[in-house]
Amino acid sequence: MKKTLHWTQMEEGGVIWGMRLLLRIYLLFGRTVLQLFLYPVVIYYWLINRQARQASQAYLNRLAAFAPSLKLSGSFLWSFRHFISFANAIIDKLAAWSGALTRADVQYHGRNEIIAQIRKGQGVVLLGSHLGNLEVCRVIADFDKTLHINVLIHNKHAQKFNRLLKQTSDSSQLNLIQITEITAATSMLLQDKIEGGELVIIAADRSLPGSRQHVAKVNFLGGEALMPQGPFILAGLLKCPVYTVFCLKQQGKHVIYFDHFSDMLNFPRKTREQAMQQIIQRYAERLQTYCLKEPLQWFNFFDFWRVSHDDE
Known part of the structure; x- marks a missing residue:
């Protein structure tokens, strides 16, 4: 049986070059012209990348069974819509990076609680995910220059992305931090950020390569999936309030939801x-x-759910 690639092995080597090109097109010509470039690329990707297309269809079939009221299916048409949604998210990502989003483009739920914590000098951990568009959260800082946001990412492009962000906005308060594993040095670095009253965003829905001994099996959308322990262990070590954050595109607006998760995570021995x-x-x-x-x-x-069975 062909072994399924881990998600971190699926990145294309030219991702930075490609994002720089798309950003330049966006800045010069705007969203409509960018769509003329981006949609054919996404359509081509959908056609040739069988593994990604099948994963999309499997996910949509799972949703159809778990929540029939959504009235969707794992058909080619719905999978194509799924990929087009991803294309639009890329454009929204570029808009966030370029500073093109305004206050009128963004709505918040629970933001005042986060601001209140920061005003007290208390840093906060935000547990994010690969649902929606976390990059849009940079506007939290763009609208208030006293806020500093640190985002932990699991790939080698963190420094290059940081440079790209600085090129588009010298005053950006968003800092990307590359991690491949959680170490004492990682904990100390982030502790400094928290003690400085900054936000730390951690995507908590994907496991790192070779980290099977540090994952938990959970029930998600009616099936068993693996989710990493690392983000939760790290949040516990930082001894600070923990919230979840989700940024969804709804009715043309970017809606950011902040929800309290824990005053402080604690895991008794x-x-x-x-x-x-x-x-x-x-x-x-x-x-x-x-x-x-x-x-x-x-x-x-x-295949988000198959991962839990790869070693069987």
Whole structure:
């Protein structure tokens, strides 16, 4: 049987060059012209990338069974719509990077709680995901220059993306931090950020390569999936308030939802595994709730559920 690639192995080597080109087109000609360039690329990708297309269809079939009221299916048409939604998310990402978004483009739920914590000098961990468009969260800082946002990412392009962001906005308060594993140095760096009253965003829905011993099996959209323990362990070590964050495109607006998750995550030694399981399952249930709001904005084009069976 052909072995399924881990999601981190699916990146294209030219991703930075490609994003720089798309950003330049966006800045020079705007969204409409960019769509003329981007849509053919996404259509081509949908046609030739069988694994991503099948993962999309499997996800949509799962949704159709789990939530029939959504009235979607795993057909080619719905999968194509899924990829076009991804294309639009890329354009929105570029708009966020370029500073083109205005206050009128963004709505918030729960933002005042986050601001209140920061005003007290208290940093906050935000548990994000690959649902929606986390990059739009940079506008939180763009609208208030006293805020600093740090985003942990799991790929080698962090420094290059940082430089790209600085080229488009010298005053950007968004900092991307590359991690391949959680170490003492990672914890110390982020502790400094938290003590400085900054925000730390961690995507909590994907496991790192070779980290199977540090994952939890959770029930998500009616099936068993793996989610990493690392983000939750790290949030516990930072000893600070924890919120979830989801940014969805709804009726032409970017709607950012901040929801309280815990005053402080704690995993007692005697009941560590049980407590960890309960916390991660609770996160999975919250992610599921938001996924059902905008199902075509789930951008995990790999077999998210099969991962839990790869070693069987």
